[in-house]
Amino acid sequence: MPEIVPEPVVDLAHLAHVELLTPDLEGSVGFFRDILGLQETERRGASVYLRGYEEVYHHSLQLTAAPQAGLGHVAWRARSPQALARRVAALEAAGRGRGWIDPGPGHGRAFRFETPEAHPMELFWEVDYAATPPGEATALHNRPQRRPRSGVPARRIDHLNLMTADTALVRDFMMDTLGFRERERVEVDDGGPTIATWLSVTNLTHDVALLPEPTPARGRFHHVAFHYHCLQHLYDVAELAREAGITIEFGPGRHGIGGAAFLYLIEPGGHRVELMGDTGYLIFDPAWRPVVWKASEIATAVAWTGSAPPDSFWLPWASDAAAAQSSAA
Secondary structure (H helix, E strand, O other): OOOOOOOOOOOEEEEEEEEEEEOOHHHHHHHHHHHOOOEEEEEEOOEEEEEOOOOOEOOOEEEEEOOOOEEEEEEEEEOOHHHHHHHHHHHHHOOOEEEEEOOEOOEOOEEEEEOOOOOEEEEEOOEOEOOOOOOOOOOOOOOOOOOOOOOOOOOEEEEEEEEEOOHHHHHHHHHHHHOOEEEEEEEOOOOOOEEEEEEEOOOOOOOEEEEEOOOOOOOOEEEEEEEOOOHHHHHHHHHHHHHHOOEEEEEEEEOOOOOOEEEEEEOOOOOEEEEEOOOOOOOOOOOOOOEEEEHHHHHHHHOOEOOOOOHHHHOOOOOOHHHHHHHHO
16 A cells, blocks of 8 residues: 655745844944845834845834843745644643734734743734845845845844753644754764754744753743855854954854855844755755754754854853853853
């Protein structure tokens, strides 16, 4: 008999935006606008909305003034109104739904939910598309505007990484309830539990990754990533960062997992930001089998080329990093 393969859930389209809470709003805005070349699309209340110059939605990044750095929320776009309804039903059945919210800047009505470790997320279908800024129209018709003339402009948001104490629990929720597929993972040697995983709903190796949380805290954030097409751009950003006094934490180098070139910076609000110099590999195989790494191979998995990650890389880099280090000691 032919093999019976479970029908995949394909109701999520992609990562739509991420909200970061920052104690230095103007410093964070300056970093993303002047160093990474993101375009400011709106200010409303305590928030500033930005996007990459090739992104067609109103924003991919929301920066919100707050006493402490942290994750505000993560937003995913559904593939259709019907897909949205199906995922809302699944979230409610799983007991993870937190209810509907009214339309906000850049999108229509959204359904709020949390992961099993309280990472705040939302899901919507309706979006507002980016308006071309005055004087920024381009003859390249498949872009919403011309390439910015400040900083080293990032093209789009790419992914984010979250901290999890029970990685398998959150992974299974993302896969079973939302339709994510596991692409790579790290296990304790000799077939032990999963300690890190890379998941996607697109052809990317990951739209979200889960890394181990070393403290009793829950719902925390590791980094957000933005995409470039050229490795040289990472070195160009690194020069701008050095001149501006921005901390370069790790890189440039190339990941083993995912295969992408990387550079990690710490922006003025206290968040870790990854810049990707290329896409890494893409996945087109519908029967993809997750690539499994042993914990003892983590150095190669994280950095195929370049230096090893610093100890700080395994902690959330924010105003509570010192507490995290104390708890882990």
